[in-house]
Amino acid sequence: MTSTHTLAIPGGRLHYEVRGAGPVLVVTGAPMAAADFAPLAEAMAGDYTVVTHDPRGISGSVLHDPTQDSTPELRADDLARLLDTLGVETADVFGSSGGAVTGLALVARHPGRVRTLVAHEPPSLELLPDAADQRAATEDIIATYHRDGVWAAFAKFMATAGFDQGDEGAPAGPPGEPTEQMLADSARFFAHELRGTTRYVPDVAALKAAPARVVVGIGDESGGLVTYRTSVALAELLGTAPTEFPGDHGGFIGRTEEFAAVLRKVLAG
Numbered sequence: 567m568t569s570t571h572t573l574a575i576p577g578g579r580l581h582y583e584v585r586g587a588g589p590v591l592v593v594t595g596a597p598m599a600a601a602d603f604a605p606l607a608e609a610m611a612g613d614y615t616v617v618t619h620d621p622r623g624i625s626g627s628v629l630h631d632p633t634q635d636s637t638p639e640l641r642a643d644d645l646a647r648l649l650d651t652l653g654v655e656t657a658d659v660f661g662s663s664g665g666a667v668t669g670l671a672l673v674a675r676h677p678g679r680v681r682t683l684v685a686h687e688p689p690s691l692e693l694l695p696d697a698a699d700q701r702a703a704t705e706d707i708i709a710t711y712h713r714d715g716v717w718a719a720f721a722k723f724m725a726t727a728g729f730d731q732g733d734e735g736a737p738a739g740p741p742g743e744p745t746e747q748m749l750a751d752s753a754r755f756f757a758h759e760l761r762g763t764t765r766y767v768p769d770v771a772a773l774k775a776a777p778a779r780v781v782v783g784i785g786d787e788s789g790g791l792v793t794y795r796t797s798v799a800l801a802e803l804l805g806t807a808p809t810e811f812p813g814d815h816g817g818f819i820g821r822t823e824e825f826a827a828v829l830r831k832v833l834a835g
Contacts, residue, residue, distance in 0.1 A: 573651050575644050581626030582619035586611025590657035593618045596664025596763060597755040599625040606818040609826035624751050637762040642671035649679055658833050662686040664763040674769040677776035682833055686783035687793035687815050690800055691764045704764050711756035716749055719756050728791040770803045781832055784808040785817050
């Protein structure tokens with residue numbers, strides 16, 4: 567059974583969902599919404615109280631000022647407020663893609679709130695040797711959105727990230743007939759979220775000093791993706807080895823049960 571809730575946040579409201587029973591596991595993406603993680607949440611709900619949500623400005627989480635940029639720091643503070651609302655001091659966190667960056671910011675800004683963070687393929691482009699080129703490519707994607715629209719930007723984003731067209735787990739939304747909400751979320755991603763997420767530099771010293779255990783997840787089919795490189799770079803800075811998960815960037819969608827089995831094992835420590 568899934569219950570849905572609304573949390574007031576500075577400048578808007580956050581839609582979140584709760585299912586299952588047991589220790590709290592927060593599952594977060596950016597820009598992916600609660601609905602995108604529903605299969606994984608269902609798979610984990612037998613062992614955990616799984617909390618999913620729509621990130622600020624996405625889907626059911628509406629901002630008073632829709633032009634406000636979304637940053638990892640703002641999203642991390644939203645998660646801390648969510649834990650307060652749930653009456654939970656600490657929780658495990660699984661973050662994928664931009665949600666992994668949110669999780670890294672959460673550990674750095676609120677170090678006592680996370681037991682284990684699984685940061686699955688964070689697009690931390692500033693950690694790469696070719697960060698300047700990656701930054702320029704991101705700016706070109708954003709300019710393409712403003713000039714040519716969502717789908718032109720999405721195609722360029724997919725190619726730059728290393729995806730083949732049709733790969734699952736694409737952050738701007740699945741291919742197919744676009745809905746009004748999909749277009750709105752994709753527009754927000756390109757105009758107000760992509761830059762802040764990819765420019766975020768993880769505070770490695772704070773991550774090492776925090777009581778949280780930080781696990782960097784990487785897809786066993788992600789070798790051609792830029793997020794493979796960023797995940798390896800982050801793990802090296804943390805002095806750990808990345809943990810392999812089934813599938814690629816969206817492995818929790820395409821191989822949900824296998825993915826959940828690995829996640830349970832990782833969280834069990």
